[in-house]
Amino acid sequence: MAAILKRSVLTRTNAAFLPNDQFLCRKKLFIDETRGLLQQDKEHLNNDVPSIDKLTSLMKPHLLRTKVLENIANVGPQMALGAWIRTMFHGYVVCRLPFWVPERFRSMLQSGIEMMGESLDIRYVSGLSWYILNIFGLQGFLFLLDGTREVEDMQFGSLPEEIPEMQTKMLMKQEKEQWKGMDYHW
């Protein structure tokens, strides 16, 4: 698509160097209603290949519902497990860190055992805190081990990749308009 755009821009820019028949031939090549090179975006959408933009899908509620249900299916068990851990390990101390930790990390490492106050050494880690640290901290390590990654936020993460494709389609549409409004003199 980028090559088509580049060729179209060059042809329009340097059309004054072409005789009339060559110019008309190229105009038809680019903006013909059925087989023009700049009409390829329409052909793409008519195909069965699902190439709907992510941004467009967010604007369509019936498609958005599918995405939300998928997210619930992925995140739901995580939340349920977290709730179960909270009830099971509430008030338990799981381990003790072998290194000194500043005081500001108390709420992060000892969530669920705040009632003990500040008399407990900051290095002791509660069950809930240990669970949360492992879940989020070991994602990278688990990815290295099995090579798969949860796709919970892939939908939003891939948006920047889709936008350039949208820009290309917009540019092709603009290019077609430029061809139609073009003033040609040899």
Next chain:
Amino acid sequence: MELLVRFRNCTVVTDILEKVDRTLEFLSFVRVYSLRRPDLVLPLFRVLRDTQVETIEYWQAIELIALAAADVSNYRIFNWCCDKIKKRFGDNWRLHRLLGLFHEIRLDYRAAAAVYENSLVKHPSCPQLYKRQVAILKSLNSYEQAAVVLCDYLKNFMVDEESWCELVFIYLYLRKYEEAAFAASELIILNPSNWFYFLLFAEIQYNIGSYESLVTARKYCCYVCKMQKSCPRVFYDLLLVCWALGKFPQSSKDVNRRLLLFASKHLRQLYKNSSLLFAVEELLTHSSSRKLKYQTND
């Protein structure tokens, strides 16, 4: 001469590091100017064989040495270079291109085509491999097929000037002047500052031979005369076009006459200090006598 001086500079130095530097510089020079001198490149193989420099110039030099070895059918050096490249970079398209070129040099076009086809499956966006396929077809005199392959390539790589130029000459070989004119006009679009493309287009239009195409050719010849005043071919083409247009009654005789005088004057000026001036005078005398014949026929 400069090449031999540079080569000598590589061989006379005794310090190993400086020798390697000069060798790499010399081989870069050979590569940049696309010189095919295996007699100068291969003796420098032993300088690079025992060194391991992780720079891009080193690996480009190894590639060049492999090509030079293939030129003289030195399989030992060629295999050594390919193995070294494969160990460092793995299986890649440049290695496949080397292997394909090796088969081409041995005139084993079938093996070369197979190598390129297999490589294109893994690296479909590699222009050099497509171009080698076209080169093989041309070597086998299959110009029609070469044009088809080149057109398919140009559907994806539309702004490749070199390929459009190649397509022009393939169509000219096949005497397909309309298609050649299209490809030549594409060259004009890609690089309108190159006067040669305008001249090429004018010559193709002249070869088509119809009244409209001759008028177009004349217009383009005049434009090239404005851009390039020191090339005799330009003025000679203008003469030919005006002669050819003189046969058509609807063409403007006044414009033709003035352009003929203009071209004659410039040709005489360009050849005034040359030993070929007599040939130019004879050509122009012949043209003026033809002009008189047309005028009497009117």
